[in-house]
Amino acid sequence: MRRDVFQAIADPTRREIICMIAQKPLNVNAVAGNFEVSRTAIYKHVKILTECGLIVIKQHGRERYYEAKLQKLNEVSDWIEQYRKFWNAKLDSLEEYLNKLQRENKITSKNKKHGKQK
Amino acid sequence: MRRDVFQAIADPTRREIICMIAQKPLNVNAVAGNFEVSRTAIYKHVKILTECGLIVIKQHGRERYYEAKLQKLNEVSDWIEQYRKFWNAKLDSLEEYLNKLQRENKITSKNKKHGKQK
DNA sequence: ATTTTGTGGAACCAAAAGGTTGCATATATT
DNA sequence: AATATATGCAACCTTTTGGTTCCACAAAAT
Numbered sequence: 001m002r003r004d005v006f007q008a009i010a011d012p013t014r015r016e017i018i019c020m021i022a023q024k025p026l027n028v029n030a031v032a033g034n035f036e037v038s039r040t041a042i043y044k045h046v047k048i049l050t051e052c053g054l055i056v057i058k059q060h061g062r063e064r065y066y067e068a069k070l071q072k073l074n075e076v077s078d079w080i081e082q083y084r085k086f087w088n089a090k091l092d093s094l095e096e097y098l099n100k101l102q103r104e105n106k107i108t109s110k111n112k113k114h115g116k117q118k
Numbered sequence: 119m120r121r122d123v124f125q126a127i128a129d130p131t132r133r134e135i136i137c138m139i140a141q142k143p144l145n146v147n148a149v150a151g152n153f154e155v156s157r158t159a160i161y162k163h164v165k166i167l168t169e170c171g172l173i174v175i176k177q178h179g180r181e182r183y184y185e186a187k188l189q190k191l192n193e194v195s196d197w198i199e200q201y202r203k204f205w206n207a208k209l210d211s212l213e214e215y216l217n218k219l220q221r222e223n224k225i226t227s228k229n230k231k232h233g234k235q236k
Numbered sequence: 237a238t239t240t241t242g243t244g245g246a247a248c249c250a251a252a253a254g255g256t257t258g259c260a261t262a263t264a265t266t
Numbered sequence: 267a268a269t270a271t272a273t274g275c276a277a278c279c280t281t282t283t284g285g286t287t288c289c290a291c292a293a294a295a296t
Contacts, residue, residue: 001252010128011254012120015197022204029272041255043274062263062272071205073198079133080191086140087189119282129284147242159285161244180242180293240295246288253282258275265270 005072006079008052013037014045018054018068025058025065123190124197126170131155132163136172136186143176143183 009015017031028046032039046066049055053072058065127133135149146164150157164184167173171190176183 006130006133007128009197010125012124013254015124018201022201027272028274037254038256039273040257040275044254047274064273068201068204070201073201073205077195077198079127080195083136083140083186083188083191086186087191131284145242146244155284156286157243158245158287162284165244182243238296240293242293243291245290247286248288249284249286251283251285254280256277256279258277260275261273263270263272266268 003048003051005052005054005075008048008054009073009076011045013042014049017042017045017049018070021055021066022068022070025067027063027065031066121166121169123170123172123193126166126172127191127194129163131160132167135160135163135167136188139173139184140186140188143185145181145183149184 009018013035016035020026020031020034028039028043031046032042035042046055050057050066054068054070055066056069058067127136131153134153138144138149138152146157146161149164150160153160164173168175168184172186172188174185174187176185
């Protein structure tokens with residue numbers, strides 16, 4: 001039973017749940033009311049989210065409110081950030097290419113001006 | 119057969135594969151050589167990664183080199199970024215609290231100065 | 237020409253994931 | 267006290283996932 005943030009956010013339903021309770025804390029029924037699936041199914045998703053620390057539970061009488069605690073998402077964005085330089089490098093060389101095109105275009109424009117100006 | 123980036127990076131083996139070929143393009147055997155599992159297992163992981171666009175294949179003779187193409191990871195980091203304000207907000211109020219503590223401490227220090235200066 | 241190497245993929249399997257119904261229990265409401 | 271509501275969770279089912287072995291085929295190497 002692997003339970004890390006990467007796996008937690010892999011499921012679209014769980015991402016929706018995160019979206020909902022990030023706005024304001026809700027209890028299971030309130031969350032389940034917005035889905036087709038049963039309360040138990042939502043309960044299981046929420047359990048996974050609490051087990052990996054993306055949600056905390058605040059009890060009020062018999063009701064339990066789920067609160068988003070999304071700092072753990074940093075694990076994911078940190079992992080992604082280490083690769084950003086790779087695709088930025090690619091984009092940089094694209095930019096360079098475009099600049100080169102532009103320089104060439106300038107020359108062409110000059111030629112045009114000289115050769116075809118009306 | 120859902121095939122989105124969130125699900126693709128959920129598996130730790132696939133994240134390792136991404137890490138490896140981000141350094142330099144490799145073929146299946148080279149990748150599989152670094153894992154305990156079979157070539158076929160790696161082949162399947164790579165297939166998933168290509169199907170969601172995180173990897174492209176460059177063929178050289180009978181060899182196929184996998185290249186990382188990680189721009190799609192933006193989908194994930196964009197999703198995370200929309201929530202950063204939530205946990206930053208929490209950090210902000212912590213900072214405010216610390217500032218308040220510091221202000222109170224200043225007053226205490228002043229009192230100390232007045233009362234206990236040598 | 238024959239053998240070796242690199243690869244894709246079918247067929248199969250066990251475990252995990254995501255769902256359900258049904259029941260127990262604690263807290264509010266009447 | 268009796269009823270209604272909010273919740274946790276066991277038991278069960280189906281589909282997906284991650285793995286395997288085995289075979290086919292194309293390109294290199296001998």
